[in-house]
Amino acid sequence: MSAYVLARGNRAAIVDTGVxxxxxxxxxxxQTLGLNYDDVDHVILTHKHADHAGSTAEVMAMAASATVYAGxxxxxxxxxxGITGVLGGEEVFGLELVATPGHTAGHLCAIDHTAGLLVAGDALFTDGxxxxxxxxxxxxxxxxSRQSIRELAALSFNTLLVGHGDPIEGNADTAVADLAASLP
Ligand SMILES: [Zn+2]
Known part of the structure; x- marks a missing residue:
């Protein structure tokens, strides 16, 4: 499922709502984090596709006080x-929203510079x-999209979460730079 929950203390943000x-x-x-929907302040949608934004209405009904963002x-x-449109560059819950058009025109990634975590949606896939x-x-x-990948490759992060594929944990930015260098 393309949905991630990020928690800080007793507050949470959701990135993508899945199908x-x-x-x-x-x-x-x-619940596994000791939280519930009342603790969710932000919902970030990486893009419009139904496997990423498909439960947005349900999640908004449950997380009634959350602000929801999409490109x-x-x-x-x-x-x-009731979704707030953003252009990239905003900071939400300690995450910088990064405009990464290509997969869709309004695609966003979210990077936590402190934790070294990039949530890439469908801007990047992982395999093997x-x-x-x-x-x-x-x-x-x-x-x-290739231009967006080159821009992501210039960022510094250790862990990569994607919509489709396993996470990359450790030196994930190097793996993205390798991909960027291989692009035509
Ligand atoms: Zn997609």
């Missing part, structure tokens, strides 16, 4: 009212312990 029907599973993840250019593709481009047919603009 439709994921709200209970996200709630169970919150401005993806808002029209998410059939939920390495970082790869996703399947081209799922990308709106492959050249623009």
């Amino acid at each position: 439709e029907g994921s709200a209970n599973a996200i709630g169970e993840t919150l 401005e250019a993806d808002l029209s593709g998410i059939d939920v009212d 312990g390495g970082v790869v481009e996703g399947p081209e047919q799922f990308f709106e603009d492959v050249p623009r």
Whole structure:
């Protein structure tokens, strides 16, 4: 499921809401952290696709006090009212939102500079312990995505979480730089 819960103290942020029907599973993840939906202040959507934003309405109903963010250019593709459009560069819950268009026009990544964690949505995929481009047919603009990958490769982070594929833990930025260097 493409949904992550990030906790600090007794507050939480959710990055992506997964496919439709994921709200209970996200709630169970919150419970394992000793939290519940009342503790969620922020919901960040990396992009509009239904496997990432599909439970947004359910999650908003549960996390009634949370602010929900998505890239401005993806808002029209998410059939939920009350989402705050962002352009990248904002800081939310200690995460910097990074505009990474290509997979979709409004795609966002979120980076925690202190923890060295990048949540990349579908801007990056992983396979076999390495970082790869996703399947081209799922990308709106492959050249623009490659530019976004080059920009991500310039950032410093240790851990990479992606929408599709296992996490990369340890020197993940080097793996992204390797991919960037291999792109045409
Ligand atoms: Zn996607």
